């Protein structure tokens with residue numbers, strides 16, 4: 004084939020992906036970036052170029068910092084805890100166990116439930132007085148707690164729901180990865196006198212590294228994507244205690260109808276996610292090239 | 295329990311290095327190994343040979359301790375190891391898939407067991423270097439298994455087995471993932487390595503050529519039992535059953551159709567003991583169906599009025615036209631006679647040319 008027709012061929016192959024990406028990824032990103040640089044327009048005062056004014060406003064607003072702080076706590080707790088639980092459950096479910104497939108399904112159920120349904124379920128658990136948790140602690144003689152209604156416990160209650168939901172999902176990835184490890188590796192290790200713990204540490208965990216990194220990327224993205232639970236459970240309250248970034252953006256855009264500030268916040272999130280993803284994929288390249 | 299180990303030439307009355315006694319491991323559907331007894335002398339090379347599914351791997355895994363017997367005992371070097379953990383039995387193992395750790399370098403793979411057992415760094419380095427030299431792997435220390443050829447991976451598996459310095463090494467079809475040419479040379483390498491280190495090797499294979507060319511003793515298995523355990527020459531010359539006769543040797547022993555004047559129900563003759571002679575001058579009338587030229591010799595396929603094709607080996611290149619009639623002839627003592635159940639009938643033993 005001649006170079007010319009070859010490059011035409013290449014463009015033809017790229018065309019569908021290019022159209023889809025442009026329409027649904029590049030264009031919205033650019034548009035968001037663009038609108039974040041203008042003031043909010045109204046009938047009397049048309050939008051005018053505002054340089055980085057919207058960003059300055061955001062940084063000056065204590066709510067922004069509160070939201071970022073909330074999200075850092077939320078991510079910092081849910082990610083390691085749900086990954087650790089997922090790994091433990093996967094190791095357990097992968098070992099010899101009766102009713103293995105039943106247990107696996109049970110773990111996976113939270114992931115299959117629609118977020119809204121799951122949130123409603125937890126709303127019931129958390130209801131003061133009659134909820135599951137209050138009933139349980141009531142048995143031990145504790146007073147009723149308004150789990151979602153007070154700033155000290157609200158964020159932690161949301162964190163618990165997320166861990167419950169994510170662990171089962173991540174476990175499936177770990178389980179799949181564990182099943183690709185040939186059983187002879189374990190036998191070879193046993194013959195050498197390797198303890199279970201050493202085998203786990205020196206063989207299983209390194210072999211699960213690519214999965215761990217993949218799960219980590221997912222968990223990070225999910226941690227700034229959470230919004231449905233908040234709608235049902237807390238609406239960001241009380242006193243912004245459970246307001247996370249995406250909910251904040253939604254609120255700016257649709258409660259306060261302040262699209263430029265919402266756009267500015269979105270751009271900040273995109274930049275942060277982009278940096279994190281780059282670092283992580285560098286890491287994946289370095290740690291997981293042996294396959 | 296009565297000790298009824300298959301007799302192996304060269305074993306003395308002193309306890310052998312390995313003594314398997316009445317070993318049983320049953321799986322559903324009659325599979326597994328049944329009532330296995332076997333003595334293996336120190337420093338010998340023993341192959342477990344048999345068709346797929348006959349229990350070779352199970353036997354090896356029972357020896358290794360990866361499988362627990364239902365009954366029976368295993369003694370290694372005078373110790374009853376039947377209930378010991380694999381790592382307490384003083385053995386190493388080479389797996390069919392090599393079982394190399396994909397995330398570890400060649401060096402770390404070989405050193406894995408030494409590190410687990412906390413062998414001091416100096417000794418570890420010395421042993422690693424020795425193993426690298428023995429298996430010709432110098433220069434590959436830093437590579438990951440994925441960056442090696444099949445033959446190199448196989449050598450890493452060997453190095454990992456010898457580095458421990460255990461007196462016993464178990465190998466489960468270690469060459470089955472190599473191409474035919476490589477297999478031939480690695481066969482020699484393994485044999486040399488075993489002699490040099492004085493290791494006792496138990497080697498599983500379904501390839502009779504491999505078993506015959508490497509072993510001091512071939513243990514032929516069938517349906518979870520030992521069919522015959524003998525030196526390669528003995529098992530070839532004096533197969534105790536029709537199964538042993540037809541499984542060992544290439545081409546396999548040729549079973550004759552019913553012969554007039556022959557009392558034995560089943561008669562088999564090695565292809566090299568068969569000769570084609572002029573019609574009416576031999577023992578069985580046959581006609582040529584095809585020929586197969588192999589270089590140094592030719593296989594001539596002939597057929598009597600009933601029965602399957604019979605292979606006759608002829609030196610050099612000969613091309614009798616298909617359909618040509620001959621008579622098949624053989625020396626009376628070349629015939630292996632079996633009863634209806636396939637057990638050897640004739641009481642005479644073919645004397646062996648003493649090995650070495």
Ligand SMILES: Nc1ncnc2c1ncn2[C@@H]1O[C@H](COP(=O)(O)OP(=O)(O)O)[C@@H](O)[C@H]1O
Pocket residue numbers: 321322325326344345346347348349350351352353
């Ligand atoms: N863990 C097991 N559970 C049930 N059946 C088994 C198990 N291991 C082996 N078998 C059966 O036992 C028989 C012998 O297997 P094996 O020793 O692996 O044969 P091979 O001679 O090919 O190595 C086979 O029929 C196999 O299906």
Ligand SMILES: [Mg+2]
Pocket residue numbers: 350351352
């Ligand atoms: Mg096998």
